[in-house]
Ligand SMILES: CC(=O)[C@@H](O)[C@H](O)COP(=O)(O)O
């Protein structure tokens with residue numbers, strides 16, 4: 001069974017659109033866990049347009065499942081993660097002005113940087129994961145960084161799947177098999193949804209965790225948050 005970590009960035013986006021504190025992201029995190037979520041993910045960006053750095057602190061007490069903080073390890077982000085000490089940090093090489101994450105790490109080019117950052121997080125007892133495209137030599141490169149896990153960037157899979165091309169999962173299967181062989185855990189995320197999650201899960205050996213936000217929140221508008229979380233859990237069994 002793969003764990004479901006609910007990404008609550010979109011809840012913060014809604015809150016920020018009006019100022020004030022509605023909806024309350026801390027309360028949402030508590031409720032998502034009560035409804036069955038096995039983790040909470042946030043991805044604070046430097047402009048704090050959705051999750052703010054202060055939210056990361058405020059959520060610490062409320063998240064009693066797995067707390068996953070994603071982001072580009074710029075100094076401000078590294079300091080935040082070291083202060084909050086979540087269960088897991090997921091490193092994502094996103095540009096400051098990126099609308100959303102749009103690429104994984106070049107684990108070969110950025111090896112030395114990643115080795116240093118990962119070492120610091122691990123020394124502080126924080127599990128590490130790095131966001132990678134489904135490319136075998138980048139997974140091999142990830143192993144060289146010392147990371148505990150990789151997060152497979154699933155946008156390409158989701159794009160192919162919605163167009164009826166199920167073959168798009170093949171590189172993900174191969175990368176997961178390689179990561180398993182190399183002793184790294186496998187997470188996945190980006191554009192996963194109620195439509196594609198079961199197929200994805202069934203084709204990824206050893207899938208440990210998925211982080212899902214955008215689709216989950218959109219689906220919840222029609223189906224309700226508790227119901228949607230329960231639907232994901234059934235598909236991830
Ligand atoms: C790392 C990743 O895949 C992202 O999907 C992410 O964490 C979501 O960020 P946004 O909510 O800013 O799109």
Ligand SMILES: NCC(=O)COP(=O)(O)O
Nearest residue numbers: 007189190191211213214
């Ligand atoms: N790591 C991926 C994530 O947290 C959520 O991505 P999305 O479901 O918002 O595309």
